[in-house]
Amino acid sequence: MAAPESDASKRQNYRLKIAYHGKPYHGWQRQPGKVTVQAELEAAAEALYGEPVAMAASGRTDTGVHALGQVVSFQAPAKHGPLTIRQALNAKLDATIRVLEARRAPGDFHARFSATGKTYCYRILNAAVEDPFRLDVRWFVPRPLDVSAMRRAARHLVGEHDFASFASNPGYARETTVRHVRWLRLARRGDEITLRVHADGFLYKMVRNLAGTLVKVGSGRLAPEELLAIRETRARRAAPPSAPAHGLFLESVQYEGTTPARRFDPAKAAAKRRRAKR
Amino acid sequence: MAAPESDASKRQNYRLKIAYHGKPYHGWQRQPGKVTVQAELEAAAEALYGEPVAMAASGRTDTGVHALGQVVSFQAPAKHGPLTIRQALNAKLDATIRVLEARRAPGDFHARFSATGKTYCYRILNAAVEDPFRLDVRWFVPRPLDVSAMRRAARHLVGEHDFASFASNPGYARETTVRHVRWLRLARRGDEITLRVHADGFLYKMVRNLAGTLVKVGSGRLAPEELLAIRETRARRAAPPSAPAHGLFLESVQYEGTTPARRFDPAKAAAKRRRAKR
Numbered sequence: 001m002a003a004p005e006s007d008a009s010k011r012q013n014y015r016l017k018i019a020y021h022g023k024p025y026h027g028w029q030r031q032p033g034k035v036t037v038q039a040e041l042e043a044a045a046e047a048l049y050g051e052p053v054a055m056a057a058s059g060r061t062d063t064g065v066h067a068l069g070q071v072v073s074f075q076a077p078a079k080h081g082p083l084t085i086r087q088a089l090n091a092k093l094d095a096t097i098r099v100l101e102a103r104r105a106p107g108d109f110h111a112r113f114s115a116t117g118k119t120y121c122y123r124i125l126n127a128a129v130e131d132p133f134r135l136d137v138r139w140f141v142p143r144p145l146d147v148s149a150m151r152r153a154a155r156h157l158v159g160e161h162d163f164a165s166f167a168s169n170p171g172y173a174r175e176t177t178v179r180h181v182r183w184l185r186l187a188r189r190g191d192e193i194t195l196r197v198h199a200d201g202f203l204y205k206m207v208r209n210l211a212g213t214l215v216k217v218g219s220g221r222l223a224p225e226e227l228l229a230i231r232e233t234r235a236r237r238a239a240p241p242s243a244p245a246h247g248l249f250l251e252s253v254q255y256e257g258t259t260p261a262r263r264f265d266p267a268k269a270a271a272k273r274r275r276a277k278r
Numbered sequence: 279m280a281a282p283e284s285d286a287s288k289r290q291n292y293r294l295k296i297a298y299h300g301k302p303y304h305g306w307q308r309q310p311g312k313v314t315v316q317a318e319l320e321a322a323a324e325a326l327y328g329e330p331v332a333m334a335a336s337g338r339t340d341t342g343v344h345a346l347g348q349v350v351s352f353q354a355p356a357k358h359g360p361l362t363i364r365q366a367l368n369a370k371l372d373a374t375i376r377v378l379e380a381r382r383a384p385g386d387f388h389a390r391f392s393a394t395g396k397t398y399c400y401r402i403l404n405a406a407v408e409d410p411f412r413l414d415v416r417w418f419v420p421r422p423l424d425v426s427a428m429r430r431a432a433r434h435l436v437g438e439h440d441f442a443s444f445a446s447n448p449g450y451a452r453e454t455t456v457r458h459v460r461w462l463r464l465a466r467r468g469d470e471i472t473l474r475v476h477a478d479g480f481l482y483k484m485v486r487n488l489a490g491t492l493v494k495v496g497s498g499r500l501a502p503e504e505l506l507a508i509r510e511t512r513a514r515r516a517a518p519p520s521a522p523a524h525g526l527f528l529e530s531v532q533y534e535g536t537t538p539a540r541r542f543d544p545a546k547a548a549a550k551r552r553r554a555k556r
Contacts, residue, residue: 019409019410019411021410021413086407095408096410096413097410098408098410129364129377130368130373131297132297132298132299132344132373132374132376135299135373135374
């Protein structure tokens with residue numbers, strides 16, 4: 001580990017990219033008596049700095065929801081370099097949470113308020129038999145799904161619309177439920193179907209609600225054209241139930257000047273991560 | 279579920295292909311007071327048939343070792359068809375064990391004694407940071423590994439040799455420790471290195487011992503040429519320690535007239551599984 005840097009009294013803003021498996025956690029947000037990602041990360045940071053550190057994420061994730069690239073920001077004494085921070089936090093954290101990247105950020109950077117968009121993916125195992133190795137990370141749907149019908153339905157979900165039919169939280173009543181879905185892609189690869197969606201922001205449980213609805217279309221129990229009417233009803237009861245939490249991944253968060261790749265190549269992403277980490 | 283077939287008094291030999299996640303189990307073999315794959319499978323079969331059913335696997339797997347294609351044989355009343363057997367067992371089993379395939383087998387077929395070869399794979403995550411999604415299914419090796427050095431070393435491990443240096447069980451003292459490794463392949467894909475090895479049979483912990491030795495070569499702490507001397511010493515103490523159980527997968531078992539593919543294409547395998555299952 002690098003030696004502490006000088007001028008420990010100066011404070012610095014930092015930005016982390018973290019990944020976590022959702023299963024062991026009651027979501028991101030700190031809650032009394034619950035094991036949460038925020039509580040774990042803040043405890044690791046407090047052990048490093050010897051003082052409480054408040055972590056802000058790009059947004060909450062629910063119990064069981066995974067993250068591949070959650071972004072977190074925090075203020076701390078300027079005494080440790082980014083590599084030290086990453087290594088020290090990873091040394092204290094359980095391996096179900098990993099700091100992939102740490103860097104210094106401008107003073108006005110805030111993981112939530114500076115975000116200009118987010119990308120989620122929802123992963124489905126579409127096979128006749130469950131896979132013991134993907135139980136906690138895919139929604140198992142044994143009924144064959146028609147991906148082209150799902151794509152036709154998804155056309156009604158792209159663009160700037162009122163997504164109230166796909167928002168689970170009644171607290172949105174006095175807030176806008178208009179969001180701009182910039183793109184939504186569906187791909188089948190082997191026995192997996194992946195839904196990836198990028199928007200300027202998401203309503204509560206919106207991706208799981210979209211996934212639940214699209215799977216109903218894929219299994220032939222809802223016509224693709226009905227999506228327009230469901231959307232225009234602007235009432236949660238109009239749309240089918242949510243998809244389960246364990247298929248959902250917060251893939252990446254976008255800030256000024258970054259755009260997410262529409263095509264996700266796992267091998268390329270892994271190679272990039274490897275280059276970045278060494 | 280299909281109606282029971284006629285002639286329930288007749289007995290039939292069956293063959294299953296099963297997959298399991300190794301983490302929840304004390305390996306394959308039934309042991310008093312332990313949760314094992316054999317005990318779970320026999321309990322599911324007893325519930326289906328209303329009488330005890332003895333299951334024979336191609337071989338034991340240790341605690342934490344996974345299976346993608348373990349083969350199991352058993353005798354039972356001829357009253358259920360293969361599809362019913364698969365569905366009924368899967369309905370009773372925890373999803374960490376799945377029956378992928380069930381079929382009738384000739385009366386003399388035995389999962390262990392009829393086997394002519396086995397294929398294992400050992401999977402390594404070779405990256406600077408652990409991955410929360412592969413904790414139980416890859417050996418995490420942060421030190422960069424030189425795969426071509428590992429391949430040069432592996433040449434000494436292919437062919438018919440005495441593999442006593444790679445056998446952990448002292449009980450082999452009075453049995454032959456000669457095995458025929460038909461091929462051994464190493465491939466890097468993204469941040470993963472996979473060792474696949476096919477032989478007529480394996481000694482106790484042999485694949486984990488080979489993997490531990492090859493990783494020592496890959497990290498530069500052992501020269502590829504030293505493998506010949508280690509092999510010829512014919513003593514376990516000559517070789518480096520075992521690789522951990524959780525990176526090991528029993529991939530497939532070969533019987534008369536079948537040969538395993540040297541190249542494993544996950545997408546192709548998944549498509550094949552999908553066709554087979556529907």
